Amino acid sequence: MHLHRILSFLWALRSPKFLLTKSSKRSASCSLSSFLFSTSVLASSPSSMASVSLDTINPKVLKCEYAVRGEIVTLAQALQEELKSMPGSHSFDEILYYNIGNPQSLGQQPITFFREVLALCDHPSILDKSQTRSLFSADAIKRARQILDQIPGRATGAYSHSQGIKGLRDTIAAGIEARDGFPADPNDIFLTDGASPAVHLMMQLLIRSEKDGILCPIPQYPLYSASIALRGGTLVPYYLDEAAGWGLEVSELKKQWADANSKGITPRALVVINPGNPTGQVLAENNQREIVDFCKKEGLVLLADEVGASQLFIRKMSMFLKRSSTSFKKVARSMGYGEKDISVVSFQSVSKGYYGECGKRGGYMEVTGFGPEIREQIYKLASVNLCSNISGQILSSLVMSPPKVGDESYESFSAEKDGILSSLVRRAKTLEDAFNTLEGVTCNKAEGAMYLFPCIRLPEKAIKAAEAVKTTPDNFYCRRLLNATGIVFVPGSGFRQAPGTWHCRCTILPQEDKIPAVVSRLTEFHRSFMEEFRE
Amino acid sequence: MHLHRILSFLWALRSPKFLLTKSSKRSASCSLSSFLFSTSVLASSPSSMASVSLDTINPKVLKCEYAVRGEIVTLAQALQEELKSMPGSHSFDEILYYNIGNPQSLGQQPITFFREVLALCDHPSILDKSQTRSLFSADAIKRARQILDQIPGRATGAYSHSQGIKGLRDTIAAGIEARDGFPADPNDIFLTDGASPAVHLMMQLLIRSEKDGILCPIPQYPLYSASIALRGGTLVPYYLDEAAGWGLEVSELKKQWADANSKGITPRALVVINPGNPTGQVLAENNQREIVDFCKKEGLVLLADEVGASQLFIRKMSMFLKRSSTSFKKVARSMGYGEKDISVVSFQSVSKGYYGECGKRGGYMEVTGFGPEIREQIYKLASVNLCSNISGQILSSLVMSPPKVGDESYESFSAEKDGILSSLVRRAKTLEDAFNTLEGVTCNKAEGAMYLFPCIRLPEKAIKAAEAVKTTPDNFYCRRLLNATGIVFVPGSGFRQAPGTWHCRCTILPQEDKIPAVVSRLTEFHRSFMEEFRE
Structure with missing residues (x-):
């Protein structure tokens, strides 16, 4: 408390x-x-x-x-206020928020084409002015006109259909088809204010009481534990295998499923986060097939959090790592499973990847494999909040249909995108290497998401010191790190972790010019922490 | 079904x-x-x-x-598709959506200054270009700069503080202070994606089980009944007095409170919608004082839905009606009740009033009179969804600090605003008069919101015909109206109504040039409906 x-x-x-x-x-x-x-x-x-x-x-x-956004962040905000009112009061002069995947807060620039289109859709009356042609790219102007034509009355200030503007859903569905090679239906798309409301909606639909279980990876993104707790369900944990690069073993799923059943808990759905959050790993396709089969066999809804799955980032990473990420819907369809065979919900967001537009709160879910009477209930839940914000809706369509070869913006767009992605890959590698040089720390690779989740073997004396101030050892470590360096990590406890292990989550988002200083501060802190608590 | x-x-x-x-x-x-x-x-x-x-x-x-957004709207969407694929298949050629307060979908234009600022915040890299000065007003450019300076890293694409950007909350709090003449604290403001998520958050906080009651006006905006149902609480109805212009009698509150208590239900909060939705009335200030006293005495949280309370619209209306609207917080403070005396939550949105920016999903709640341990829980709930969309946040600050005398945009802003408000007042009057000329229909005045809620005394034969097709008489009437004219109203059942009475909700938003045709179609339909079912 x-x-x-x-x-x-x-x-x-x-x-x-x-x-x-x-x-x-x-x-x-x-x-x-x-x-x-x-x-x-x-x-x-x-x-x-x-x-x-x-x-x-x-x-x-x-x-x-x-x-x-818990205790550590609140402490960081308080320290930031102190630094503002009393410069020089700490040995650091700024708070470095590496707790959250919030790229633009750390200097990542938005993609120009996307912002041009958003600005023109916000203020369409400049579309016909001659000065506009010298301020905006021709394809942004053209795209804004196309999007406005898809909106009834060209009214970007009106509530839309509760699933989102139909024309934008058409674009998104076409993008999914192109990505997967299987049909996607715009009526299956529900546009949402970021991915979080979509996750809440599905939990609200499925959870009746504590007897309903939702299988979740451990470690997991805490939205899931929070949403399940708020609806009074039971989180059924399955542990990812850290030693195998955060691998997901179906034997572990089966074990936990059976264990829950024996306690009178009915597992209703399986959450898979791919690429992993906080773990950053990408599942192999044969592993995905096993997971789909398990869900089909046990009648589980597959809730696929594919928010981190920016195909482009993964492709960049795979130059090093030889991995790619495939959507669960594609995996299911390629196994021959259709609408009648398995319920798959895919969550997506505009917050990650090279676009990193967190503040726009754009996102969607693709809902497949439910009968019309359940779809009606999902639509009703969506309609209670009327619709998601239109800028976020527009952006969701843009990330699924960026400029193409031949478009005026294509070259600058590609340069911006490649610059961000290449830099992310370098940063991931540098930070991962830095963690692996620290005493008692091991860190798996970030294969496809913007997080690292190093494991820290803390000395017994540090664990006792944490107990003495009534907190967890990882929280204790993160507090000390923050107070000594201004660096904000999230303690692994927030994501849950295998008993007796301690981690923290760090994003790979520090700007490159800051990384040497971050690494050196972290290294120095860690050395002195380990010294202080050495037995 | x-x-x-x-x-x-x-x-x-x-x-x-x-x-x-x-x-x-x-x-x-x-x-x-x-x-x-x-x-x-x-x-x-x-x-x-x-x-x-x-x-x-x-x-x-x-x-x-x-x-x-229920059955009638789904039917309307299906009819719209029919009209598109088969022009001429009905006696009308468009669907007129008067079911929802969605002004821009019906042709209301957004306020230019607001959209200029939003566009510049979306694409700040044009701020320094010379062409921008010829495309945008000087005060919009200045305001965009000020807002960007308030955002850490000027990053409109970053997640903000979970309550919203501090500088924008400062502006909103200053606007509330200027409006009410009592202090407002930016730390009490929680910016949200429209008002709906704020209402859900408070219901989630307060409702433990069906033993917890929430006092709600009948008729009510169905967000409340939906949110209470989703959280498993009990809606404790109190009836507004239609004969007294939808007056709220404290004796009725006391009666329903006691009745709930006698059934083992603990009333936790009182919802007041002012101006009323769907009823459109504005509470008198002495009535508000009675309500505040009742909440204080019974320890109820006062949930004040002041979403419709565009002061300017009410002032315009009051030229006719001699009414004004006062915030419940101002009423409580002017009675001498402070933070320690009463919990008041005020819900606000950018969707209504002369701005009508529904699609931007901007809104906020001002939370007062809760201890720090409860505030921590409210903050935690807000943080689970990270933050609301930044454009909506910016717009919320703009509506609380529009252009002032001397600003370049002031005159055009005032002209746009006055044009919209004067037109709304004329439209409200015309539609209200039209309803009151229909056989068996009575309609109270829209004093402060964009709705009319006429009462329709339906013939017994129509009621029986509705029963025969297993629906309610008001739903039956609205379906018939839609199929005959393309006009979409919401049946009163959706808002609940006094037993044995039947209503429909109609917005006052049809564009003025369409109103004569709307009135004539409605009149003709009503006449033939009454003929068909006359006994």
Whole structure:
């Protein structure tokens, strides 16, 4: 409950006694970084409203955890405020947010063509002005016109169909067909504000009670554990094999499935994250076929999180790694399984890959293998929130149909894209190598996603020190790292991990010119941490 | 379950037997409009996947209803397809969607200044180009720069803080302070993708089981009934008094509160929609004070849906109606109730008012009167979806700080705004008058929102005819209206209504040049409907 204490503290700063003078504010702020390790700064302050307290809110909310934006990030934000109000108060001068796959926050530039089209769709009245032709590329102008023609009344400020604008879904379906070589139906596409609402929707549909189980990889992206907890279901864990490059063994799936069944839990769906998050690995196609067969045999809905699956990044990586990523729908279809055989939902987002447009909240799911009466329910759930944001919808269509050879933007687009991808590959390699040189640390390759998930064998003394301040060893390590260097990683606990192992997740997104300094700070911190806790 | 049948039908169209020839497609399509009234077109088709059926999904999903996008809208979409593939197949040539407050879909133009700023924030690299100065107003360029400066790294493509970009929240809080004359804290603002996710978040926080009650007005906006159903809570209805212009009597609140209590249901929160939706009325300030006192006394969280509360529209309306709208937080503060006395959550959106930017999915809630430990839980729930879309965030700040006297855009902005508002007032008046001339129809004034909710006293014979086709009389009326005229209203059942009364919701958004035709079609339909079912 440390986050609670930080927030209580920040809350207390709002009360009049903290707002009397600048100096009192400063002294309050000064104590913040040390605050987490003190034992009794503030007693748990009572709720102002007796009617709403931790005892009377939905207990499922209390159970839900979301570490990617949890305690460590809150501490980082507080430190950032300190650095702003008191420059020089720490040995570092900025907070380096490597906790989250948020490329543009770390300097990655958006793809010009995409932004040109978005700007023109936002303000179509400039389309016919002569100056526009000198400010925007011809194919962006043409594309914006095409997209506007697909929107009823050319109204980008209107609610759309609850699944998203039909013309954009046509484009996306065509992109999926071209990618997979199997038909895709625009009526199977549901455009969403990023991938998260799509995941929540499917969990809401499937989970009736704690007797319903959802098979999830461990480690997993905490959206899944959070969403399952909020709906009162049971997360049935299956462990990825770290020693085998985070491999997914079907024998492990079968074991956990049987174990859940024996406890009276009915597994309803299997979550597969491919490429892995936080683990970064890409599944081999024969492994995917085994997974599809397992789902078919056990009647499980296959929830395929393919958000990280930017084909281009994987192709770049595969120059080194000889791996490619295939959509689960393609795998199922190539095995001869159609609509009637297996339910597959694929989640996609515009937040990752070379585009990295997190703030646009674009995404979609492709829903296949459900009967019309279930589709009706999925549509109803989508309609309760009316529709997803139109800019995100447009962007989702653009990433599935970028400029082609011969288009005015093609060369600059390709240069931007290749620049980002090549740089990501170099950064992944440098960071992975750096981790592997640290004492007691091993780190698998990032084969297809923007994350590394190194394993840290912490000394017994550090584990005891963590216990003494009532936290987990990985959390303890990440706090110390943050306070010493300003670097923000997410403790492995937030993703769950095999018992007795400790990890942290680090993105491969630090800009290249910063990487030497990051590596040197990390190395220095790790050395002194290990020294401090050596037995 | 008619919607189910329509979807089953559309689904069937996908199967190969319907796709052999164009003519078979046409004949399938031809039967659609009459399909709803036939008795056995398709038996309930079984799910393709035995593992997911109506019997095995979350029963709360089945219970949830959302009529604003329900059966009537699905039928309208099917008719629209028919009109496209077979022009002249109906006596009307377009579908008129007056079911939903979606102004730009009906021709309302976006405010130029807002769109200029959004376009520049989407594509900031044109800010320094000379042509930009001739395409965009100077204050839009200046505002875009200011906003970009408030975004870390000027990255509009990055995830923001989970509550939204701090600088934008500062602007919004300043706007609330200026509006209310009481302090507003940017840390109390949570920016969301439209208002709907904010409502879901609060319901998720408060509802533990069916023993938790949420007091809701009847009629209500169906987001509330849907959200409560999805979380398994109990909607405790309180009835608005139609005869008193949809007045809210505190005696009715007390009666329903006591009634719920006697059934073992604990009311947790009171939803007030002001201006009303679907009813359009504005509460008097002394009425608001009674409501605040009731919530304080009973320890209820006041969930104030103030989405429709475009102050400007209400001011325009009040030229006729002598009414104004005050925020519930302002009412509570002016009564001397502070943070420790009452929990008030205000929901806001950029979708309504003169801006009408539904497709941008911008909105926010202002959360006051909760202790830090509850705020931590609210923050955690917000963080699970990372953040709301940045364009929507920017727009939320713009509507709270539009151009001011002296800004280059001020005059054109004012002209656009006044043009829209004056037209809305005229349209509300014309449609209200039209309804009141229809036999058996009475319609209260739209005082502050873009809806009318006329009451239709249907003949007994029509009620019986509805029963015969297993639907409600208001649904029967709306279907007939749609099939005869192409006009889409929402049946009152979707909002719930006092037992034995029948209504429909109609927006005041038809463009002015279409209103004479709409009124004449509606009048003609109503006359012949009443003739057909006269006893």
